[in-house]
Amino acid sequence: xxxxxxxxxxxxxxxxxxxxxxxxxxxxxxxxxxxxxxxxxxxxxxxxxxxxxxxxxxxxxxxxxxxxxxxxxxxxxxxxxxxxxxxxxxxxxxxxxxxxxxxxxxxxxxxxxxxxxxxxxxxxxxxxxxxxxxxxxxxxxxxxxxxxxxxxxxxxxxxxxxxxxxxxxxxxxxxxxxxxxxxxxxxxxxxxxxxxxxxxxxxxxxxxxxxxxxxxxxxxxxxxxxxxxxxxxxxxxxxxxxxxxxxxxxxxxxxxxxxxxxxxxxxxxxxxxxxxxxxxxxxxxxxxxxxxxxxxxxxxxxxxxxxx
Numbered sequence: 001x002x003x004x005x006x007x008x009x010x011x012x013x014x015x016x017x018x019x020x021x022x023x024x025x026x027x028x029x030x031x032x033x034x035x036x037x038x039x040x041x042x043x044x045x046x047x048x049x050x051x052x053x054x055x056x057x058x059x060x061x062x063x064x065x066x067x068x069x070x071x072x073x074x075x076x077x078x079x080x081x082x083x084x085x086x087x088x089x090x091x092x093x094x095x096x097x098x099x100x101x102x103x104x105x106x107x108x109x110x111x112x113x114x115x116x117x118x119x120x121x122x123x124x125x126x127x128x129x130x131x132x133x134x135x136x137x138x139x140x141x142x143x144x145x146x147x148x149x150x151x152x153x154x155x156x157x158x159x160x161x162x163x164x165x166x167x168x169x170x171x172x173x174x175x176x177x178x179x180x181x182x183x184x185x186x187x188x189x190x191x192x193x194x195x196x197x198x199x200x201x202x203x204x205x206x207x208x209x210x211x212x213x214x215x216x217x218x219x220x221x222x223x224x225x226x227x228x229x230x231x232x233x234x235x236x237x238x239x240x241x242x243x244x245x246x247x248x249x250x251x252x253x254x255x256x257x258x259x260x261x262x263x264x265x266x267x268x269x270x271x272x273x274x275x276x277x278x279x280x281x282x283x284x285x286x287x288x289x290x291x292x293x294x295x296x297x298x299x300x301x302x303x304x305x306x307x308x
């Protein structure tokens with residue numbers, strides 16, 4: 001058995017440093033490229049309601065938290081996954097996804113492969129599963145909007161009942177689940193995605209409230225679905241400049257709001273989102289950089305076991 005001189009630097013230290021510096025540079029680039037959006041968004045705020053000002057950054061943080069829950073659940077069989085690392089990966093990849101070509105997903109897969117022994121194929125599968133949950137939530141949202149009219153039941157009540165019912169599946173006794181365990185797990189994960197869509201609906205209500213427009217729940221949920229669907233588009237996804245125009249162009253038909261007003265509201269909300277993700281994602285990137293050093297200094301047999 002070979003023993004290394006502890007005074008010599010580990011071979012993994014230099015690649016970790018290069019990756020960390022690259023991530024920090026990409027984060028800075030993402031923010032710098034959209035500096036005009038940030039300035040324009042903030043200059044539109046005159047006398048906004050306090051709840052809306054708080055809801056915009058908090059909704060972004062809430063979505064990041066739900067993304068962490070879903071990532072942990074989908075990788076539940078991978079041993080020794082640090083929840084802090086997963087939360088940092090979600091925040092950091094969200095920041096990098098502001099750049100074209102899904103840079104955040106690529107970076108997350110590479111980091112997990114190197115430091116958490118998660119195969120690239122598994123990371124791709126998780127990304128597909130998350131996209132599938134989003135698509136299923138969009139279908140449920142369309143059904144809820146259609147049902148709310150003739151039934152007379154308020155849309156928020158339908159959506160809250162749906163989320164509660166799906167999340168409540170996780171409370172079923174193990175014996176009563178039996179062979180339906182996979183279906184139950186899918187239902188619980190879908191419940192979290194339903195909550196995420198609700199958070200995005202609140203984000204749209206808050207964004208329009210800041211510029212003095214009251215957005216009804218149906219329109220807010222519809223716009224949230226449009227934003228979620230835009231994120232599913234390969235390559236561009238959540239890239240800056242795409243979602244804003246899509247929302248603005250569909251707002252007249254879905255919410256009866258002029259596209260100029262919708263664009264202003266979305267630019268403002270997007271500016272707050274960028275600022276929030278820049279702070280949270282920047283800290284997360286720094287955390288992952290530091291963790292790269294720690295993990296690179298571990299003995300080769302001291303990391304997490306390889307997952308098949």
